Amino acid sequence: FGAWTYTQEQADLRTGGDEARAWGAYMLAERPIGPFAGADTTLFLRAGISDGRTGDFAGSWTGGLLMDGVLPGRPSSAASIGLRQAFLSDPARDADRAAGTPLVASEFGLEAVLADAVTDWLSVKGSVQFVPDPGADPERDVVVVFGLRLEVSL
Numbered sequence: 001f002g003a004w005t006y007t008q009e010q011a012d013l014r015t016g017g018d019e020a021r022a023w024g025a026y027m028l029a030e031r032p033i034g035p036f037a038g039a040d041t042t043l044f045l046r047a048g049i050s051d052g053r054t055g056d057f058a059g060s061w062t063g064g065l066l067m068d069g070v071l072p073g074r075p076s077s078a079a080s081i082g083l084r085q086a087f088l089s090d091p092a093r094d095a096d097r098a099a100g101t102p103l104v105a106s107e108f109g110l111e112a113v114l115a116d117a118v119t120d121w122l123s124v125k126g127s128v129q130f131v132p133d134p135g136a137d138p139e140r141d142v143v144v145v146f147g148l149r150l151e152v153s154l
Contacts, residue, residue: 001027010054013091024050030066039067044082052089056135060086064111076117084109088136107136123151 002025009019026048033043045063052058064082071077087106096103108131115125129145 001025012053013055013089013095014053020051020053022051022054024048036065036067037070039070039079042066042068044080050089053091056088056092057086058089060084062111070114071116074116076123078113078115080111080113082111084111086136101137101139103136104133104138105136107131107133121153123153125149125151 003023004025005021005023010022012018012020026046028044028046030042030044033041035041042065043063044066045061047059047061049059050057062082062084064080066078066080068078069075070079085106085108088103093103093105109129111127111129113125113127115123117123125148127145127147127149129143129147131143131145134140134143
């Protein structure tokens with residue numbers, strides 16, 4: 001469990017110029033479920049909320065599976081797949097509706113990740129995300145996002 005806040009106030013989406021302190025909370029739960037396809041597998045759930053006044057999203061959740069040791073001979077390798085949903089804040093939906101772009105209540109996505117420690121100080125993580133309704137706008141085309149992250153441990 002955790003919580004966060006910004007030290008400086010942000011623009012409040014509900015008012016014309018007022019500011020508010022952004023805040024949020026989150027949680028992560030994991031449960032090992034044993035071997036699956038030859039890999040140690042963990043079920044996970046992440047969820048979070050925010051104030052809903054200072055940003056477009058008021059909350060989200062992600063659920064999925066994490067599998068360790070998925071590449072033969074690579075015990076540090078891992079793969080995960082997750083489904084997520086992010087909920088738009090009411091002020092964001094109201095503003096978009098007033099601008100003539102009515103949005104749905106939430107955005108869905110599916111993400112797959114493959115990671116491995118290349119050396120004792122370098123890890124590589126690749127990901128692909130499928131977002132059928134980016135920005136919760138049903139009029140937008142499907143988006144596929146590819147990512148690559150390098151992590152260096154000093």
